[in-house]
Amino acid sequence: MALILIMEDLMKFNFIKVVATMASFMLAATASADIKVGFIGSLSSDTGLSTLRGAEIAIDELNASGGVLGHQIKLVTADTRQDVTEGVKAYEYLAETEEVDFIISGSIDDVSLGWLPRMQEYQIPTLDTWTSYIGIIDMLVEDYDSMKPYFMNIASDEALATLYIDFGKDVLVDQMGWKSTVILQEDTAFGGAIHGLISQAMAPVAGIEVVETIVYDVATVDFAPLYSRAVASGADFIYLISSVNSQVVSSQYVKLQVPLGMTGVNVAPMGQDYWADTGGMGGGMSTLTPIPAVGMKLDPASQAFVDTYQAKYTSRPIVPHFNGFNAYHGLKQAMAAAEEAGGFNNTTWVTAMEKQDLILELDGELWLRYGWWGNDEIEPRTGRKYPHNLRFDITEPFDDGAPSMVVIQWYEDGTNAVVYPDKYANGKFTLPSWVKK
């Protein structure tokens, strides 16, 4: 039809109209060449949705201020369904069908490991906001060239472990006087990895004896006999490791009024929806969690993000999980790097991304930091290199970055607070009312 119009104009020697018509088609073609951002993650989990929505809000704000490199940003999604095979297919879809410029991931560890070889193959700039597996950072140390488009803006496992140790020593031993624990651990790769950190790092350094480990299947819905066994072990407290369906093990601790203190790594209480999910049977539970965490005070920029999030979304998660913040700030950094590099060329963009450093302050103090470790820089406490990993600080007073984790606690009245470390604490670690001191 357009060609007919042009031919008609040509036949009428209306040259100006011909040029104007052709120019309008060219402009339309240019305007449609958006920057494409691909989301990879589970579209049905709170964690996946947190990353997705963080990215959506960042893109809305960037587009409202003119986009990137003069183009609007378009978001396309690929659902991993928290499955490794689906994750690989999702990455291939984003790379081959959608031909995205940049990928933001809200994938769990196993899924990220599944699609990582595809990232090495396609060399698409990719930011992981949830996965913390140290093995991926080690891959960057060993094979920088093929891994360089990959960035992880959450502290990796090795850094997380230091907070386990510090909390164990400072609070569980020194403050509570506990000397022995029984580990209640789900039978997953996550459970096994955390168990290794607890039994080999936290327990010996903090001086806590692990008297027994009870491993349970993730389909378990009746924890009464397990808690009886834990009480019978004679340990001073229970260390819970749970990531799947963890509201059940948490609520049954409350329903059964288990007469032992319990802390650990428990994914359900990391979300603000936890209280509703447990029907209010979740008081007393505490967990280590990456930051920004539930109950934590926020810097003005992160608080503004939460306000926008709550105005825009009414479904769960009612407050974004930590990876939502990582997606929001991280995507803006990735686009700023693209502006600086003139696009997503994986050499110039990587160099520009490595220079990104966002320091967020609260009351004049460093509160959160979205920067990166230098490629050859060695973190002094762990003696490791962390290229393309979030710049964390695992030594007080946390003036070079935020800590890798904090400990939060839900109280019996439904409120929550950060209880460790002191700089971030706005509440005290306490035992539930039914546990005798």
Add this chain to the structure above:
Amino acid sequence: MLEIIIQGVLLSGLYALIAVGFTLIFSVGRVLNLAYGAYIMVAGYIYFYFSQLLGLPPIAGLLLAGILGACMGLLKYNLIVKPLKADHIAVEISTLILAVVLQSAVILCFGNSAKILLPIIPGVIHIGNATVTYNVLVATIASWLILIGLYLFIKRTHVGRAMMAVSMDTKGASISGVDIDKINMITWGISGFLGAIAGVFFASYTQLSPTMWVAPLIIAIAIVIVGGIGSIIGTLVVAHIIGFMEIISVALISPQLRGVFTMLLIILVLVIRPKGLFGREEL
């Protein structure tokens, strides 16, 4: 040892309550009602809706769940089982499909995430290292009362004796003047009611989720296979065997083997004694 006995008794009581409605249908109607687990799940959500969301008293929520459970049983009998009565495989497949449909309906109404049902009666007592919630204690007592009541109903009432007659010989009962259709309707109604009551207690003991119907269905099938078709006494005994096996395996061996011994027992009974430990009995 004390905690094993206490938790074994409590869990077994709950399992008996779960299985008895399934046994009833299998005995009287000769139907493997694979949607039975879905009654349990839906009843949990009905209770959740009335008691936890609308704030009705727990007993009212429990009764409403039971009544709606009975209605579900009656509807299923009239709309699915009766028209397909001649074809047992079609009935079983359709009940399984119905379970999946009910699961999807629950996801549509309440979402996919698991929910925690508050205890019907809150509070606990500690006996040794075992913690006994009043909720489970009441479930166990209710289970025993319901089983005794059902036993007396079947043995001592005209309708109960008619149910027994149908379970023994449908044609004979029909010739004797028993209205088979009416007896089947009563049985499906009672089964739905019992499944719903069991569902509320089971959900408050564990969790509420759209996929929770599978576990109680397996428990019910296991009890029926091991116990023998259709015996209330057999159901009670085997519920205790399975309940204690689970508690012993968790407490003394490994929590991951909880359901394994039940499965092994099913295989063993099918190979050695295909009619079940108590054989084919009337109600």
